[in-house]
Amino acid sequence: MITIEDVANFAGVSQSTVSRVLNKKEYVKEATREKVLKAVEELGYKPSRLARGLRINSSQILGLIISDIQNPFFTSLVRAVEDVAYQNNYAIILCNTDEDPEKEELLVELMLSERVAGVIITPTREYECPILKLHEMKVPVVCVDRRVFDCETDTVISDNVESSFKLVKHLIEHGHEKIGALFGSSKITSFRERLEGYRKAFISSGLQVRNDFVKQSTPKEGEGYSLANELLDLPQPPTAIFAGNNLMALGAIHAIKDRGLSIPSDISLVSFDDQEWTQLMTPKITVATQPKYEMGKKAAELLMRRIEDYQCSVKHITLKSKLLFRESVKSIVSENL
Amino acid sequence: MITIEDVANFAGVSQSTVSRVLNKKEYVKEATREKVLKAVEELGYKPSRLARGLRINSSQILGLIISDIQNPFFTSLVRAVEDVAYQNNYAIILCNTDEDPEKEELLVELMLSERVAGVIITPTREYECPILKLHEMKVPVVCVDRRVFDCETDTVISDNVESSFKLVKHLIEHGHEKIGALFGSSKITSFRERLEGYRKAFISSGLQVRNDFVKQSTPKEGEGYSLANELLDLPQPPTAIFAGNNLMALGAIHAIKDRGLSIPSDISLVSFDDQEWTQLMTPKITVATQPKYEMGKKAAELLMRRIEDYQCSVKHITLKSKLLFRESVKSIVSENL
DNA sequence: ATGAAAGCGCTAACAG
DNA sequence: CTGTTAGCGCTTTCAT
Numbered sequence: 090m091i092t093i094e095d096v097a098n099f100a101g102v103s104q105s106t107v108s109r110v111l112n113k114k115e116y117v118k119e120a121t122r123e124k125v126l127k128a129v130e131e132l133g134y135k136p137s138r139l140a141r142g143l144r145i146n147s148s149q150i151l152g153l154i155i156s157d158i159q160n161p162f163f164t165s166l167v168r169a170v171e172d173v174a175y176q177n178n179y180a181i182i183l184c185n186t187d188e189d190p191e192k193e194e195l196l197v198e199l200m201l202s203e204r205v206a207g208v209i210i211t212p213t214r215e216y217e218c219p220i221l222k223l224h225e226m227k228v229p230v231v232c233v234d235r236r237v238f239d240c241e242t243d244t245v246i247s248d249n250v251e252s253s254f255k256l257v258k259h260l261i262e263h264g265h266e267k268i269g270a271l272f273g274s275s276k277i278t279s280f281r282e283r284l285e286g287y288r289k290a291f292i293s294s295g296l297q298v299r300n301d302f303v304k305q306s307t308p309k310e311g312e313g314y315s316l317a318n319e320l321l322d323l324p325q326p327p328t329a330i331f332a333g334n335n336l337m338a339l340g341a342i343h344a345i346k347d348r349g350l351s352i353p354s355d356i357s358l359v360s361f362d363d364q365e366w367t368q369l370m371t372p373k374i375t376v377a378t379q380p381k382y383e384m385g386k387k388a389a390e391l392l393m394r395r396i397e398d399y400q401c402s403v404k405h406i407t408l409k410s411k412l413l414f415r416e417s418v419k420s421i422v423s424e425n426l
Numbered sequence: 427m428i429t430i431e432d433v434a435n436f437a438g439v440s441q442s443t444v445s446r447v448l449n450k451k452e453y454v455k456e457a458t459r460e461k462v463l464k465a466v467e468e469l470g471y472k473p474s475r476l477a478r479g480l481r482i483n484s485s486q487i488l489g490l491i492i493s494d495i496q497n498p499f500f501t502s503l504v505r506a507v508e509d510v511a512y513q514n515n516y517a518i519i520l521c522n523t524d525e526d527p528e529k530e531e532l533l534v535e536l537m538l539s540e541r542v543a544g545v546i547i548t549p550t551r552e553y554e555c556p557i558l559k560l561h562e563m564k565v566p567v568v569c570v571d572r573r574v575f576d577c578e579t580d581t582v583i584s585d586n587v588e589s590s591f592k593l594v595k596h597l598i599e600h601g602h603e604k605i606g607a608l609f610g611s612s613k614i615t616s617f618r619e620r621l622e623g624y625r626k627a628f629i630s631s632g633l634q635v636r637n638d639f640v641k642q643s644t645p646k647e648g649e650g651y652s653l654a655n656e657l658l659d660l661p662q663p664p665t666a667i668f669a670g671n672n673l674m675a676l677g678a679i680h681a682i683k684d685r686g687l688s689i690p691s692d693i694s695l696v697s698f699d700d701q702e703w704t705q706l707m708t709p710k711i712t713v714a715t716q717p718k719y720e721m722g723k724k725a726a727e728l729l730m731r732r733i734e735d736y737q738c739s740v741k742h743i744t745l746k747s748k749l750l751f752r753e754s755v756k757s758i759v760s761e762n763l
Numbered sequence: 764a765t766g767a768a769a770g771c772g773c774t775a776a777c778a779g
Numbered sequence: 780c781t782g783t784t785a786g787c788g789c790t791t792t793c794a795t
Contacts, residue, residue, distance in 0.1 A: 090483070090563065092772055103782045108774060118780060135539045139479045140772030143787050146427070148476060150519070150540075159505050161498070168496050171522060180536055182487070183520045185508060199517055202472045203487075226427065339702060365676060366703035429788055440766045445790055455764060477788035480771050 091132050100128035111136065142204055151181045151392065152200040152208035156188055160336055162362050162381055163211070166233065169385025170209055177393055179206065186213050188273070188307055194219045201226055207392045209385075212237045214276035229395035233388040236278040236405075243391040245384050245406045249279050252377035252410035253286025253331075254293075256359045259375065259414065260329045261294050264422035265357060269320035269327035271337040273308030280308065283333050283361075302327055313340025321348060321356075328421060329357035335364050338374070353419035363413060372416035379410045428469050437465035448473065479541055488518045488729065489537040489545035493525055497673055499699050499718055500548070503570065506722025507546055514730055516543065523550050525610070525644055531556045538563060544729045546722075549574045551613035566732040570725040573615040573742075580728040582721050582743045586616050589714035589747035590623025590668075591630075593696045596712065596751065597666045598631045601759035602694060606657035606664035608674040610645030617645065620670050620698075639664055650677020658685060658693075665758060666694035672701050675711070690756035700750060709753030716747045 097104045102121055109115045110125045117125075128134070142148035151174050155163045167183065174181045182203065186193040190213045197219040200208050207229035212218045218237050223230045231243040260268050270287050273280040284303065291298045301323070304316035313336060320327055321344065330345075332338035338360035345356060352358050352372055360367070363378035387406055395401060434441045439458055446452045447462045454462075465471070479485035488511050492500045504520065511518045519540065523530040527550045534556040537545050544566035549555045555574050560567045568580040597605050607624050610617040621640065628635045638660070641653035650673060657664055658681065667682075669675035675697035682693060689695050689709055697704070700715035724743055732738060 090772095093774095094772080104772090105774080105783080106781060109781085112774080116780065121781080135535055137480070137541060137772050138539045139476055139485060139541050140787090141774075142476045143474070143480050143771090143789085144773045144775085146787070157505075158495070158508070159501055161501075164496055164498075164501055167520075168494075168522070171495070171520065175521070180519045180521070180540065182517045183504075183508065184512070184517070185505070198472055202475045203517065204474060204476050342706070364702070366701075366706045369679070369703045369707040371708045427788095430790095431788080441789080442767080442791075443765060446765085449790080453764070458764080474788050477771090478790075480773085480787090481789045481791085483771070 090137075091134050093134070093136065096125065096128045096132055096134045099132055100124045146204060147206050148204050149179050150203060150205045151179045151389075152184070152196075152203070152205040152210075153181050154184045154186060154193065154196050154200070154208060154210040156211055156213075157185050158183065160334075161364050162234075162335060162379070165381035166385035166388075169382045170389045173386055173389035173393065186211075188213050188277075190214055190217075197222055201228070207231075207396050209233055209388050209392055211235050212277075214274075215239075215278050215281075216276075227399060229392055229399060231388050231391045231395070233384060234279055241403045243388075243395060243404050245388040245391065245408065246279065247379040247384065247408050247410050249282035250286040250289065252361075252379075252412065253283040254290045255286075255412050256375070256377050257287050257290035257331055258294070259412070260331065260357060260359060260418060261290060261296065263357070263418050263420040265327075265329040265418075266296055267299070267325065267327040267329070268302060269317070269330045270303045270333065271313055271316050271320075271330065271341060272303070272305045272333035273337075274305055277308075280305070280333055287331060308334050308337055310336045310340040310343075313337030314344045315340075317341035317344035321345070321350075327356070329359070329418070332358065332360035335360060335362040335367075339366075342370075353417050357418040359418060361410075368415070374417045375415045376413050377410045378413055380408050384408055427474075428471050430471070430473065433462065433465045433469055433471045436469055437461045483541060484543050485541050486516050487540060487542045488516045488726075489521070489533075489540070489542040489547075490518050491521045491523060491530065491533050491537070491545060491547040493548055493550075494522045495520065497671075498701050499571075499672060499716070502718035503722035503725075506719045507726045510723055510726035510730065523548075525550050525614075527551055527554075534559055538565070544568075544733050546570055546725050546729055548572050549614075551611075552576075552615050552618075553613075564736060566729055566736060568725050568728045568732070570721055571616055578740045580725075580732060580741050582725040582728065582745065583616065584716040584721065584745050584747050586619035587623040587626065589698075589716075589749065590620040591627045592623075592749050593712070593714050594624050594627035594668055595631070596749070597668065597694060597696060597755060598627060598633065600694070600755050600757040602664075602666040602755075603633055604636070604662065604664040604666070605639060606654070606667045607640045607670065608650055608653050608657075608667065608678060609640070609642045609670035610674075611642055614645075617642070617670055624668060645671050645674055647673045647677040647680075650674030651681045652677075654678035654681035658682070658687075664693070666696070666755070669695065669697035672697060672699040672704075676703075679707075690754050694755040696755060698747075705752070711754045712752045713750050714747045715750055717745045721745055 096107045110117050110122045184196045193213045211234045215238050233245045275281040306312040359375045367374040430441050433444050447454050447459045521533045530550045548571045552575050570582045612618040643649040696712045704711040
């Protein structure tokens, strides 16, 4: 492996000079600059990012800690972060928490161990979050998709309360009053906010929220399936289901199909995120779609900004979701007349 | 940040001793071992992976270079690699080539720069691949999903020729002779092999392969859409389409829908990978599904093995796909009678 | 079984 | 504008 010393010798200059031209921080005479660049080229020199990192106590790596890369919502987000990271000559280390706070903590420690330049994270809970450790070590952090209340952190989320409100309002306007809801834990702010939107929609319509219709668990497909079954097993089952994320929606759909029921004639359904299947299946599913890529991009930009200036003011960005009204909601107003 | 020196001082031993107990390579007296461990615990010491990496000239990081994380096929693969990597205390750096050989080369250089312990890659082409650079530097490499002919490398792929053969044979058995095919470039071995399977199916049935029915381009949805349109525009369009991957299938489906045609009554379709939408849409799509997670897992295991012993024998693993015959193929044999 | 010391490849004062 | 020098935090001989 060829080192900075080799380059220096080859070019007949000192290591510092090589370092200077490569980091283009200080002035170097044009002639020597060219000599060095030629040596670099000739020798095919690639700086050791490890050595550099050790010296400046920070690697050219960003940590990206998400719930699960297999959730297509996060996939887009990851891609966005990667795109801006690579533009800025950062690599990214990707990790999944699987919504497990202990795993999250281990991963944060990994990030510390790797001396990453910054981390983007979807925290598993709003309090007692390991982000504090990052703050202690002055590692730039930005939260994405979810918020955290232990500390002040740059954040990018979508308008959960509002999109959720609109989705449920849409159901209510179509005559639904018994609306089952499937959410992840309320310790995850996105779900707490969606639940809040759900409640607000009821209240604003002068309706009572029935807590037995609100089911919460791990926001995965399997849980969506069993919680939907619990709803369907109720003596007076809901006429519509509001799924708190795309995975739970998938579970709910399978639960509905497995009972031989159909959407929307037997039961209506709304959910989040415009996955391929939501528009390919019959009926097309009504969803609120978050600007996933944009969220990741903004988060990465906020992180780059804070890496440049650790002291800059904290920003909270809320991006708007788009409502896509499709075919999965049946109007049952006539039945009430 | 607390260092190994702090731990040594706290425990009243030397740095070497601390290093020894932490790397558990050499014998240390039980009593001192405990003292050190207690100090580590007390102080909350996290070794700098950067410093360690610099010293041993290799980080505890694996490089994972894929086409595009947004392709669900790769998503599962990535998850598998991550799972075994973390089990072995490695982190992973994730990158997308977008099928661009230049980008691939840059990414390989990044890996070299980061002194990753090994890399798993889906090469963008079979020859002139930057894997050679990795070999030069004796960095362990394993190819996944695709092969490479420039050098001997551990490889994990699926049985592309065979699964492709079966898929096309299935179409032929249902009376289809005009079968359009959508593939990525033949420089990508998986597509070359799938094309080979396609050809073999024709030959084994005593049929002629019509080259104007074989379309190749970037294996993305957009290209799938336009190539499918080219096929549909033919004076004698095919009665079935064989899509070379899930993205191109999606494009083809949209092309078909946009023309007001329907599957399978107007045109049959088969493809790869059991994505959610393939079984949620009507009709359910007949596919060959590759053991994605298993492929990633095997690849990661091969890599761990080669990291342990760089000289071990090269392995080529081919995993079996499963055929899922569903509703997207119409029998047209009767029409021929 | 343990300590002392050197050095991995780089950057950043500090001189000049 | 450029060179000298001193580490960053760790592992690894080499002694003892």
